[in-house]
Amino acid sequence: xxxxxxxxxxxxxxxxxxxxxxxxxxxxxxxxxxxxxxxxxxxxxxxxxxxxxxxxxxxxxxxxxxxxxxxxxxxxxxxxxxxxxxxxxxxxxxxxxxxxxxxxxxxxxxxxxxxxxxxxxxxxxxxxxxxxxxxxxxxxxxxxxxxxxxxxxxxxxxxxxxxxxxxxxxxxxxxxxxxxxxxxxxxxxxxxxxxxxxxxxxxxxxxxxxxxxxxxxxxxxxxxxxxxxxxxxxxxxxxxxxxxxxxxxxxxxxxxxxxxxxxxxxxxxxxxxx
Amino acid sequence: xxxxxxxxxxxxxxxxxxxxxxxxxxxxxxxxxxxxxxxxxxxxxxxxxxxxxxxxxxxxxxxxxxxxxxxxxxxxxxxxxxxxxxxxxxxxxxxxxxxxxxxxxxxxxxxxxxxxxxxxxxxxxxxxxxxxxxxxxxxxxxxxxxxxxxxxxxxxxxxxxxxxxxxxxxxxxxxxxxxxxxxxxxxxxxxxxxxxxxxxxxxxxxxxxxxxxxxxxxxxxxxxxxxxxxxxxxxxxxxxxxxxxxxxxxx
Numbered sequence: 001x002x003x004x005x006x007x008x009x010x011x012x013x014x015x016x017x018x019x020x021x022x023x024x025x026x027x028x029x030x031x032x033x034x035x036x037x038x039x040x041x042x043x044x045x046x047x048x049x050x051x052x053x054x055x056x057x058x059x060x061x062x063x064x065x066x067x068x069x070x071x072x073x074x075x076x077x078x079x080x081x082x083x084x085x086x087x088x089x090x091x092x093x094x095x096x097x098x099x100x101x102x103x104x105x106x107x108x109x110x111x112x113x114x115x116x117x118x119x120x121x122x123x124x125x126x127x128x129x130x131x132x133x134x135x136x137x138x139x140x141x142x143x144x145x146x147x148x149x150x151x152x153x154x155x156x157x158x159x160x161x162x163x164x165x166x167x168x169x170x171x172x173x174x175x176x177x178x179x180x181x182x183x184x185x186x187x188x189x190x191x192x193x194x195x196x197x198x199x200x201x202x203x204x205x206x207x208x209x210x211x212x213x214x215x216x217x218x219x220x221x222x223x224x225x226x227x228x229x230x231x232x233x234x235x236x237x238x239x240x241x242x243x244x245x246x247x248x249x250x251x252x253x254x255x256x257x258x259x260x261x262x263x264x265x266x267x268x269x270x271x272x273x274x
Numbered sequence: 275x276x277x278x279x280x281x282x283x284x285x286x287x288x289x290x291x292x293x294x295x296x297x298x299x300x301x302x303x304x305x306x307x308x309x310x311x312x313x314x315x316x317x318x319x320x321x322x323x324x325x326x327x328x329x330x331x332x333x334x335x336x337x338x339x340x341x342x343x344x345x346x347x348x349x350x351x352x353x354x355x356x357x358x359x360x361x362x363x364x365x366x367x368x369x370x371x372x373x374x375x376x377x378x379x380x381x382x383x384x385x386x387x388x389x390x391x392x393x394x395x396x397x398x399x400x401x402x403x404x405x406x407x408x409x410x411x412x413x414x415x416x417x418x419x420x421x422x423x424x425x426x427x428x429x430x431x432x433x434x435x436x437x438x439x440x441x442x443x444x445x446x447x448x449x450x451x452x453x454x455x456x457x458x459x460x461x462x463x464x465x466x467x468x469x470x471x472x473x474x475x476x477x478x479x480x481x482x483x484x485x486x487x488x489x490x491x492x493x494x495x496x497x498x499x500x501x502x503x504x505x506x507x508x509x510x511x512x513x514x515x516x517x518x519x520x521x522x523x524x525x
Contacts (some may be wrong), residue, residue, distance in 0.1 A: 030356060057400075075400060076400055076401070076402060076403075077399050077400035077401075077402045078399070078400060079399050079400075084399055085397075085398065085399060089397065090396070090397040090398075093387070093393070093394055093397035094393065094394060094395065094396065094397055095393075096392075096393040103386065103391070103400055103401055104401070105401055105402070105403060105404070105405035105406045106360065106402055106403045106406065107360040107363060107364070107403060107406040108405070108406070110357070110360050125364075125406070126364065126406070126409050126410060126443060126444075126446075126447075127363075127364075127403075127405050127406030127409060127410070128405050128406070129405075129409055129435070129442070129443055129444035130405075130408075130409060130432075130435035130439040130440055130441070130444030130445075130448075131401065131404070131405035131408070131409075131432050131433060131434070131435050131439070132386075132391070132401075132431045132432040132433070133401055133405050133433075136386075136391050136431070150443045150446075151442060151443045152443060181330055181331040181332070181343075181344070181345075181355070182330065182331040182355040182356060183355055183357070184355075184356060184357075185356070185357060241345075
């Protein structure tokens with residue numbers, strides 16, 4: 001039997017070399033939970049810009065917006081969970097610093113990801129009908145059912161150049177494992193992307209993945225993963241249960257610095273965090 | 275036995291509980307402290323078949339301590355991560371009580387942004403699940419601080435679909451129930467307009483009108499009922515720290 005492992009490990013410092021300005025980038029996690037912050041920091045340290053960002057947004061979106069790296073944002077919400085609003089995101093929106101937005105209903109967002117993952121141009125959904133989501137997204141169209149009189153929103157497939165996700169464990173071949181209560185949509189992000197970069201708390205052997213956890217925790221199969229980055233604490237200050245919870249103190253400091261009238265407070269935080 | 279004082283928050287909790295009466299075996303989704311206690315009261319009294327969530331990834335046969343997740347206690351009975359929530363929404367087996375930054379006379383709700391959405395005066399959280407919830411299952415609203423800034427003539431962004439917009443496929447499962455606030459309980463009349471169902475003890479019709487940005491008529495409105503002694507005991511047990519009084523202070 002051929003035991004030679006596929007080695008997809010990539011040093012964190014080389015992540016930016018896989019990305020380009022103008023790309024459409026999906027970011028996994030949810031709000032301020034299991035965000036691939038180490039990978040996002042690599043974008044912040046680089047000159048990559050002009051991005052289309054697709055995310056259930058948290059501080060990933062806030063940081064990229066504050067850095068002026070987002071040309072277009074596709075989102076259902078942006079929140080820090082324990083703190084409802086991200087001041088970097090709200091500020092960027094209120095100052096008109098995000099040139100284009102697609103604000104979707106959360107279910108529509110998932111429908112778009114599913115369509116992207118399935119290589120479909122759209123997925124029908126009832127959500128959005130009657131709401132101002134239609135007005136806020138003038139390119140959205142509805143589709144008539146071929147079977148009855150129903151009409152649905154046709155959410156366009158969200159196809160991503162790159163997805164960035166953070167999981168608890170993986171093997172070097174790119175089989176990703178989550179150990180917390182919720183997988184979020186990280187597997188869908190991986191399937192909807194041409195290239196997936198997955199950071200993890202720890203790279204272990206394939207045997208070790210299921211030594212203490214059931215195989216149902218193996219969320220992302222390697223066929224959807226191109227690069228594996230070992231980044232302990234890689235979701236910090238967002239949560240990565242059960243390895244660590246959200247760092248509420250640092251999240252508060254993030255919010256205070258982002259809200260401050262003085263730009264030097266923000267620069268100070270950014271230097272400390274990055 | 276000492277007589278327990280009934281607070282405004284307690285009246286609100288009972289009104290939330292009443293809103294879930296007869297909802298059946300559905301997932302109760304409750305945003306806010308008073309709604310979270312209210313659905314627990316509903317399950318403990320008239321609607322034991324209600325399914326409660328821990329606000330994270332589980333349905334709970336026995337709820338964890340208030341505002342805590344399954345990690346803090348209780349008994350999970352089903353795994354419902356975010357991905358399955360959208361399927362439950364689409365199935366219709368859900369009943370939401372959501373918050374609102376704006377509500378208009380037709381029950382359109384806004385949590386997205388204030389002003390022109392292209393460059394808003396105030397960006398809020400985003401539409402979240404409001405568009406999907408309102409076209410798929412029963413939706414109520416909870417407003418802890420009733421004011422004319424929230425009850426407006428027209429919402430800036432219709433996140434939750436109001437009665438005037440619920441036509442065709444959008445109207446098929448559209449079902450707005452009640453709006454519970456710290457001052458009153460509202461429903462909708464035959465033309466889909468917000469109407470007063472009851473006014474909380476201690477609130478005058480004038481006070482209610484002044485706090486509402488469109489005309490309402492509360493002159494003949496009955497008083498919202500007070501919780502019973504049994505209900506008060508349950509409320510106190512679910513919220514021993516009195517978090518509800520922080521959300522709805524006594525005036």
